[in-house]
Amino acid sequence: MDKNQTIGLLLISLLLLVYFYFFAPKPEPPVQQLADTTSVTQPTPLPTDQEQPKVEQADLAANDSIEALIAQQQLGLFYKGAEGEEQDITIENEEIKIVLNSKGGVVKEVELKKHLTYDKQPLILIDEESSQMELAVSSQGKIIDLNQLYYRVDTSQPAQGDTTEVHFTMEVSPGKVVEKIYKLPGSGYQLLHEIKFKGLDNVIGNQDVLLTWHDKIKRLEEHFDGYHGARKKATINYFTSSGAFEDLSPASDETEQEVVNQSVDWVTIKQKFFSAAIIAENGFTGGEFRTTFNPNDSSVVKDTKSVLRISADLLKSDKGNFKFYFGPNNYQIVKKVTRGFSNNVDMGWSLFSWINKFVIIPIFNFLENYISNYGIIIIILVLLIKLVLSPLSYKSYISMAKTKVLKPELDELKEKYGNDMQKIQAEQMKLYQKVGVNPLSGCIPVLLQMPILLAMFNFFPNSVELRQESFLWANDLSTYDAILSWKATIPLISSFYGNHISLFTLLMTLSTILYTWSNNQMSAVQGPMKSIGYVMPVVFMFVLNSYPAGLTFYYFVSNLVTFAQQSIIRRFVNEEKIRKILEQNRKKNVNKKKSKFQLKIEEAMKASEEAKRKK
Structure with a gap:
């Protein structure tokens, strides 16, 4: 309300008070009669209980008229919506409990019944303090927020398992109605929503209706700092009608803001493991999005604001169909919500996401149906993947075994040519050609396994299934298993390692070093390359400590299973047989022509040697 409106209302109120005080009709004085001395004087009767409220109703009518004038000036034709009774309506199914409110006909609170917060409290995804929505329309030069008006409520209680419907109705005038409808199915995390403007063609202008959603993301996870903390995973995602998935950078420490001037299908306020989203069946005409946060406020993960434009014509023609999603970021659930909605679960780059979506997740979900312990599920998942990749592991080991058999000859070349690495490499290539050994055959199986290992980098950090699931000493497999923590900031160490020690990360590092040592016993690699195998596990110890x-x-x-695989393969591999095979190959390849690849390598080496001599 601006200054002129305030002064106008005060003057109207003052005029009404002056009128009722000075100009209202005064009661006539009672007629005086002569007393009859022969009769008993009767006392003047007190007002009865039925007469007393008449004065109160008159005063109330005066107050109501003032409030009605104020409401009419502010709301125009929607002034009737200024009065009403606020009422909460609770609807729920197996997964979700939603509280609707008759003031505004809005979603007031959402509880996810199958999940808890980090401190084991009911998980309230949004409530009236953290999340507010405005629905602004233009009418007779006024901007009216329909979510601040009162609605009449009509609830249909369904049979068990059926859809619950709640109708909110606000009558502007006879035949002119704003209607909001909510439908909650018997299961699932989706809430259907319709907005209808009936008979309001001449009441509401043709300007877009603005839906503003301001949400302060509640803290649901214990760890929200760091790369894999809740704050670095919280953002606004949206999907355009042209099929493009976009987001505001979740890792940014600055305010992020974007303006979209094209049709948008849905908008998600995404947290690490949960999301609140609104989907428009016929699209929003555009929107503005913003995220920011206060680093000193640990109760709010991020402050988000979404301003979405809705065509008024859609709401006037019964095409204002929407739905909300309030639920976990579970890939198997979100992929069924709407087009592109599965992007709210980060599965990594295209190659890795394909492995996660079509290999890892189906196996993981299948095991969930029969095993409740997620540590056991992870062990079985490793065994299954290693079993499928065992042929590659076998080929890799055989390649290393051949190299081991050739090690004495390779050592002779190093002694013969000393520090001339180019000559040594050239002679090694000739030796490999003679005995029929491909030096890359041991690397290719390892490279083929890398996509699966890298796919896990996205699967486990984004797997809501692991949230609050314990195994051994780890209380929560979705975050790090700190066996020792400290609050003090230690230069460099706190920046690169964190303020805790993860035991599984230490065990992973030690097992990787053991595996590297085992491989080096079979490999002919010498020098710096051999040392790198021991440096990398230490590097990953720092990188993965907060994973x-x-x-x-x-x-x-x-690592343990791979080490065991190699031990088993070693028992069945006879090095004497490999040596005989290599000698047979040496005899066969005496007069064999060199391949084009080998010729190119030799030419490159000769050119390098010639350049070195000239220098």
Whole structure:
């Protein structure tokens, strides 16, 4: 309300008070009669209980008229919506409990019944303090927020398992109605929503209706700092009608803001493991999005604001169909919501996401149906993947075994040519050609396994299934398993390592070093390349210290299984037989022509040697 409106209302109120005080009709004085001395004087009767409210109703009518004038000036034709009774309506199914409110006909609170907060409290995804929605329309030069008006409520109670419907109705005038309808199915995390403007063609202008959603993301997870903390995962995602998935950078420490001037299908306020979203069946005409946060406020993860434009014609023609999603970021659930909605679960780059979506997640969900312990599920997942990849592991080991057999000859070349690495490499290539050994055959199987290992980098940190699931000493497999923590900031260490020690990460590092040592016994690699194998596990110890315990446990078990695989293969591999095969190949390849690849390598080496001599 601006200054002129305030002064006008005060003057109107003052005029009404002056009128009722000075100009209202005064009661006539009672007629005086002569007393009859022969009769008993009767006392003047007190007002009865039925007469007393008449004065109160008159005063109330005066107050009501003032409030009605104020409401009419502010709301125009919608002034009737200024009065009403606020009422909460609770609807729920197996997964979700929603509180609707008759003031505004809005979603007041959402509870996810199958999940808890980090401190084991009911998980309230949004409430009236953290989340507010405005629905602004233009009418007779006024901007009216329909979510601040009162609605009449009509609820239909369904049979068990059926859809619950709640109708909110506000009558502007006879035949002119604003209607909001909510439908909650018997199961699932979706709430259907319709907005209808009936007979309001001449009441509401043709300007877009503005839906403003201001949400302060509640803190649901214990760890919200760091790369995999809740704050770095919270953002606004949206999907355009042209098929493009976009987001505001979740890792940014600055205010992020975007303006979209094209049709938008849905908008999600995404947290690490949960989301609140609104989907428009016929699209929003555009929107503005903003995220920011206060680093000193640990109760709010991020402050988000979404301003969405809705065509008024859609709401006037019964095409204002929407739905909300309030639920977990579970890939198997969100992929069924609407087009592109599965992008709210980060599965990594295209190659890795394909592995997660069509291999890892189906196996993981299948095991969930029969096993309740997620640590056991991870172990079985490792065994199944290693079993499928065992042929590649076998080929890799055979390649290393051949190299081991050739090690004495390779050592002779190093002694013969000393520090001339180019000559040594050239002679090694000739030796490999003679005995029929491909030096890359041991690397290719390892490279083919890398996409699966890298896919896990996205699967475990974003797997809501692991949230609050314990195994051994890890209380929550979706975050790090700290066996020792400290609050003090230690230069460099706190920046690169964190303020805790993860036991599964330590075990993973030690097992990787053991696996590297085992491989070096079979490999002919010498010098710096051999040392790198021991440096990398230490590097990853720093990198993965704050990653989920489920991921580091997976790598730890994978290392143990790989080590066991090699031990078993070693028992069935006879080095004498390999040596005989190599000698047979040496005899066969005496007069064999060199391949084009080998010729190119030799030419490159000769050119390099010639350049070195000239220099």
